[in-house]
Amino acid sequence: MIAELGQFALILAFVVALFQSVAIFAGLRTGDAVVHGFARTGAIAQFVLVLAAFACLTWLFAVSDFTALVVAENSHTDKPMLYKLTGVWGNHEGSMLLWALILTGYTGALAWSAKPVEARLISLTFAVQSLITAAFTAFLLFTSNPFARLWPGPENGQDLNPLLQDPGLASHPPMLYAGYVGFSITFSFALAALIDGRVDARWARIVRPWALAAWTFLTIGIALGASWAYYELGWGGWWAWDPVENASLMPWLAGTAFIHSLRVMEKRDTLKAWTILLALLTFALSMAGAFLVRSGVLTSVHAFAVDPERGVFILAILVALIGGSLLIYGLRAGLLKPTGVFSGISRESTLLVNNLVLAAACGLVFFGTFYPLFITTVSDETITIGAPFYNNTFNPMLGALLVLVPVSGMLAWKRGRLMPVLKDLAPAALAALAGGVAAFWIADRGLVAGALGTGLAIWIALGVLIDLAKRFKLFQIEFRASLARAARLPLGIWGMAVAHFGLAVVVFAITGVSAWKQETSAFLMPGQHLDIRQLTLTLDDVEQVEGANYVAERGYLTARRDQQVVSNLVAERRHYPVRGMATTESAIHARLTGDIYVTIGQPNPERGWPVFVYIYPFAIWLWIGSAILGLGGLLSIADQGRRALGVGRSPVPIRAKPEVAE
């Protein structure tokens, strides 16, 4: 009954979305004002309908209704309730429904927040967005029905892949989709503007908060995924350049370039054709990611059960939506003429370089991911493109770009002077050099990489601080006056500073975890120990425990330094009988200076339990830095509220002053 209700809601959502899209496109030709009103109602209706469908599916999982095929394949009565619920999106059909939910969620958010200005643009945006919704709900209904029945319902289900039964995985997909799918709105805005024939600074101001929101969610979503991998997989790996990971990195790179070029567009009313292209491509990359995971085209640990039939349908959606939008781009982008200009040395030009490198990096990841596919379609060969390739190409590119970050923030808009900026940043450069040398001396491994990473992180962090200090004239005027200035500083500037600082933290954490990590392993019987650096790890005891849907061997260990107990660690190796799979629950003692990471393996009757110990210096800063990065994004979003469309600003008389660096 509930399943049929859910299916009905989904069908209705498809119909409303399709109707809305067609109606608006038709209505705008005739200039019908009623259409604008309907757009808003229709948008909210779509969201409510998909939400109802999603609620129905969640209900089916919560009560373990095994006559629903999806529930039978992915759930089990013994599964803890949390994972019954999060299992809703732990499978292909459910996760597609989540996609649709977030898609219509954004549409609804636009309906709720859009001001009565720019009615034509907003309506066109709804039209495009509804078209996308119609395409994806059609995909759901015709190839991936979450409400398909299984008669007779089995006694119990197949349980969820134990790897997915983890709190990290509860939050990773929704956040990631909120990012991915958020760029659908900017895609729709871009296409709408192309159709409307008008793209200007005003458009950029409207679109920027949406772009920032999607970007922030995507950043946090990727960080959650990486942190989940770190904690769950048993050896502290957090990024493997797996095709599906790359599928989330590409929209992030394009999206980062996008939010920066939007700023240039806001300021100078230029780079229009490029910015619109970025908007289209960012979402195109999101959709291409969906194609990857569900079509069986590439192998990946992330991939859902493969089904070429779905792959064809998604490919068709891709060709229609992306091909169609790029066609309109080719036809209409010529109308977009820039009006502003900027000098070769200016903040705009550094943002242009930012865009260049990010676009090149995105292209690199794209080709790295799809090249094996291209090769197999034209020849008999197959190749692998793995981490070593990206380490040699991607890392240097991004590293070089990151050097530019502090300089960019301090250069004036429109026409800047480089020498004063470099002079101001000299302390940061010196500190970076000193830090790099210190890292080189102190570390006993990864010397060069560690030094470079440390230097880069210090350069960015101090550069940001120096930038802020200059803005509120710290040490140049009275302290209280400085504070007052700081309080008046636009949130957007704080957002930029915080985000870039977070970047520095992340760079340092990556350096620590990659260049300075250590590991060792040994077979231990209870009572025995192994040594790593100054730490001694003793295996105290191992016992059998039972969980809700698993049996586990639990090892108790103690880490000591110089006879002092540093930490007590508990590591498990779990076996899930229904799925016949095993997972490890590592023991991680996280300190600000690094993580002690311990895992136990399958015992050998004669030799004992294999114990793996890893030391990951500064690991926790990966997550803290990502949070800071996200915070920067949130601050920037908060700024738009005050400045959008010039609301809230008192008119200022025009004075003939040179532009102050803002």
Place this chain on the structure above:
Amino acid sequence: MNRVFLFLPLVIFLVMGLYFGLGLRQDPSAIPSQQIDRPLPEFDLPGIADGEPGLSSADLVGQVSLLNVFGSWCPPCAIEHPMLMQISRSGRVPIYGVDWRDRPGDGAAWLARHGNPFARVGDDPQGRLAIDLGITGAPETFVIDQEGRVRFHHVGIVDETVWRDTLLPVIVALEAE
């Protein structure tokens, strides 16, 4: 802005789309065999039970033969087994077996239970020969020519269709050489 430039993204996208579409037909995990036309790596495997003769690369010289890699732990091998028995009974070509990654005695027990189609069987518990042959799973079957060179590599089950339409023509062609 040059008109050409503006349509470039579309053109590039359509080319990609074409590749993706073609890619849907491919099996991403299938890798081409490196062994074709190469002589078998030299090996001398012990027998799978005490007293049994083993298998060495010298045994495969002199006639066209099949080399089959199997394991008692491998369900598809059990599915393919009756077909191998049939080929062995027909005497068309000798079949030699490589017992891959089996614990001592498991392979012999399995053959005792299901029947032994192999003229000789070699024991490869550590999988060294398997790696040298570029094996990625079981069962896999090679067609070896009179000089001991690998001329064909079939991945997966050998059934009636595979034998008749794929392997037999290769064997016939090789015998004609």
Place this chain on the structure above:
Amino acid sequence: MRPMARLLLLTMLPLLLLSASPAMATPGPDERMADEALEVRARALYRSLRCVVCQSQSIDESNAPLALDMRAVVRERLLAGDSDVEVRAWLRSDYGEYVLMMPPVQGNTLFLWLFPVIALVGGGILLVFFVRSQSARAAQPLDMNEEAELARLRDEEAQS
């Protein structure tokens, strides 16, 4: 997808997953080499070789049976005195380029390797052209509307 076909696919899924079980990856303590220098080389080599039955993992990260065997082959070759290049070449001759985590620089991978350079240099040239072309626009004289606007602003300034 028809339920029957779906169930068939599902029964195969555990077999597929078994080959890529992430539980307990990285080489075990029984795989450590006695010589520390060789152990370091071995680990680096594991990371550069792909597990051919896994889904985009190196043999350092997988405990699939074949990955274990491949690691053993690496150790054997190192003990036999092979250089890193020779060890990789050995496995490459068995499995082809697929087994290398980093594609070799050769004819069919040239585009991939050259892409960063092409993109940055090509993009950089376009960038310079764009910035230069702007000055052409900036140097244009004001048109009638802009002249009138300028005059109006000057009047306002004079009055305030």
